[in-house]
Amino acid sequence: MTVKELANAFDYEILCLPDEAREIRGGYAGDLLSWVMGKLDADSAWVTIMSNVNIIAVATLTDPSCIILSEGVSPDEGVLARAEQQGINLLSAKKTTFEVCADLASML
Amino acid sequence: MDKVNFHFEIDGENFTSAGEASVRIKKMLREMGFTPEIIRRVSVAMYEGEINMVIHANGGEADVNVFCDRIEIILADRGPGIPNIDLAMQEGYSTAPDNIRSLGFGAGMGLPNMKRYTDDMKIESEVGKGTTIVMTVNV
Numbered sequence: 001m002t003v004k005e006l007a008n009a010f011d012y013e014i015l016c017l018p019d020e021a022r023e024i025r026g027g028y029a030g031d032l033l034s035w036v037m038g039k040l041d042a043d044s045a046w047v048t049i050m051s052n053v054n055i056i057a058v059a060t061l062t063d064p065s066c067i068i069l070s071e072g073v074s075p076d077e078g079v080l081a082r083a084e085q086q087g088i089n090l091l092s093a094k095k096t097t098f099e100v101c102a103d104l105a106s107m108l
Numbered sequence: 109m110d111k112v113n114f115h116f117e118i119d120g121e122n123f124t125s126a127g128e129a130s131v132r133i134k135k136m137l138r139e140m141g142f143t144p145e146i147i148r149r150v151s152v153a154m155y156e157g158e159i160n161m162v163i164h165a166n167g168g169e170a171d172v173n174v175f176c177d178r179i180e181i182i183l184a185d186r187g188p189g190i191p192n193i194d195l196a197m198q199e200g201y202s203t204a205p206d207n208i209r210s211l212g213f214g215a216g217m218g219l220p221n222m223k224r225y226t227d228d229m230k231i232e233s234e235v236g237k238g239t240t241i242v243m244t245v246n247v
Contacts, residue, residue: 034217038224052210057127061151063144070158078124086131086237104186 001107003045003066006045010103012068016083016090024065029097032074033058040064041043047100056082065089070097078083112140118185119159120167123211129170130155140174142247150179150245152212153225157183157216157241163208164188165239181226181243189235196225 004020016098026044030036035056040046042063043103048055051073059067069075075083075090084089093100116129134151142150154170161168165187173180190196193200197219204214223229226243233239 030113031212032155032215032217033212034144034215034221037155038217038221042148050211052211053124054126054211057155060131061127061155068144 003091006107007091008039008105010093013092015089015092016080018084019089020059022065022089023108026108027101029101037062047096047097051079052076053078055079056086056088059088060086066091068093068100070095070100084096110151114172115172117213118153118161118167118170120162120165126159126162127155130158133172146179146245149225153222153233153243154181156222157181159213160218161185161187161212162205178247179245182240183242184238189237190231190233190239191235192231193231202205
């Protein structure tokens with residue numbers, strides 16, 4: 001499944017999609033950034049409610065397929081520009097973190 | 109033995125730019141042809157150190173030395189120092205303030221991650237003077 005296919009399948013909002021054909025091979029949910037850096041596998045979708053610009057740095061270093069902001073969270077100022085600059089796919093979902101993970105699990 | 113050195117000044121005032129040195133190192137190591145696993149280990153360990161210097165020490169200096177058999181990361185600050193290194197190394201122990209925790213940091217996983225992702229880590233710290241951390245990733 002590609003990031004674009006996931007977004008379309010569940011009507012997630014596309015905030016930034018520089019690499020729409022990127023494949024998703026797993027998932028991880030977490031908001032504590034050090035924890036995420038220790039656990040998040042490359043090519044996974046990362047589900048979080050953290051909306052500050054540091055999530056882009058974490059994603060740049062760990063290389064997930066996309067970040068999904070769950071629970072209707074909006075990105076802070078500067079996040080979109082940084083995501084575009086670093087080539088990070090960024091989606092937003094109104095669903096809870098649990099529901100987004102269930103969506104992901106149903107597609108993997 | 110020949111080495112390639114990368115030097116960075118870590119800005120302690122700017123939390124939003126924290127991680128820029130790690131991101132640049134990641135790109136440089138990729139251009140030098142290192143494996144994704146080595147790149148991830150070096151860049152994540154360095155990012156954790158960078159964040160620690162921003163949170164606790166008002167910035168500092170980072171040097172990355174690339175040898176043919178290892179990558180060495182040296183992080184040096186003139187911050188408050190670590191009074192009890194054994195305690196600081198415990199997973200979940202953190203002295204980060206609440207405003208930092210609200211950004212998703214302060215999980216008490218920074219130093220443990222740095223140790224986990226590297227083959228060797230040495231911490232020298234003196235209260236009131238600063239901390240120097242040397243990490244090595246074998247390649």
